[in-house]
Amino acid sequence: MRETQRLDRVLSNFGFGTRSEIRQLVKNGTVKVDGVVVKDSGLQVDPERCVIDIEGEILNYREFIYIMMNKPAGVISATEDNKQKTVLDILPDRFRCFDLFPAGRLDIDTEGLLLLTNDGKLAHELLSPKKHVPKRYYALVDGTVSEDMAESFKEGVILDDGFKTMPAELFILKEGQRSEIELVLHEGKFHQVKRMFEAVGRKVLFLKRIRMGGLELDPELAAGECRELTADEVRMLKFQFT
Numbered sequence: 001m002r003e004t005q006r007l008d009r010v011l012s013n014f015g016f017g018t019r020s021e022i023r024q025l026v027k028n029g030t031v032k033v034d035g036v037v038v039k040d041s042g043l044q045v046d047p048e049r050c051v052i053d054i055e056g057e058i059l060n061y062r063e064f065i066y067i068m069m070n071k072p073a074g075v076i077s078a079t080e081d082n083k084q085k086t087v088l089d090i091l092p093d094r095f096r097c098f099d100l101f102p103a104g105r106l107d108i109d110t111e112g113l114l115l116l117t118n119d120g121k122l123a124h125e126l127l128s129p130k131k132h133v134p135k136r137y138y139a140l141v142d143g144t145v146s147e148d149m150a151e152s153f154k155e156g157v158i159l160d161d162g163f164k165t166m167p168a169e170l171f172i173l174k175e176g177q178r179s180e181i182e183l184v185l186h187e188g189k190f191h192q193v194k195r196m197f198e199a200v201g202r203k204v205l206f207l208k209r210i211r212m213g214g215l216e217l218d219p220e221l222a223a224g225e226c227r228e229l230t231a232d233e234v235r236m237l238k239f240q241f242t
Contacts, residue, residue, distance in 0.1 A: 077105035112209035
């Protein structure tokens with residue numbers, strides 16, 4: 001048997017006002033369920049199957065939702081914080097009713113691909129250390145990055161705390177006083193990309209995650225923008241990680 005919810009709760013979750021404000025909207029005859037005007041704000045509805053129309057706007061409810069964000073610098077990968085702006089703070093209003101959380105994290109000054117969802121099972125699989133989900137980064141590095149460094153990364157490098165990283169794939173895109181590289185990691189230690197380059201005497205000036213597993217950052221998304229995953233992207237994630 002499918003779970004139903006009170007109509008006023010569904011509308012409240014979508015940001016249509018307080019319970020009392022929603023009761024007034026219903027009383028005014030501006031809410032329809034499956035084409036029929038309703039007068040009872042406590043009506044039990046199945047928000048996934050019922051067509052709910054409020055003032056001509058059809059609600060697009062789904063149990064799970066998957067959002068790709070191009071996280072900007074200066075925003076933290078958290079649901080709430082007393083001092084810093086979070087990724088939830090910059091979400092469009094239409095996504096705020098879904099109790100989203102970031103599946104993973106990016107440092108405050110790191111940009112790029114971040115998945116936000118309310119699907120706890122998928123997030124757990126995606127973040128499980130046992131899965132070794134590959135994550136690809138683009139970085140601008142101060143100083144020359146050599147093929148010798150790429151070989152060192154392939155063997156795994158020793159970080160400042162003595163931890164030896166898993167083998168990583170380093171691709172040199174442009175070599176010079178400021179080198180451009182892409183790096184594929186199969187683990188996610190704290191500040192790992194920056195610490196790996198520090199271990200070989202280099203400093204990361206700019207860092208952006210561009211891929212996670214088979215999910216690639218949409219090049220059309222500017223920093224701070226987001227969109228829902230396509231049906232194909234969701235199927236790919238579920239097939240790959242579950």
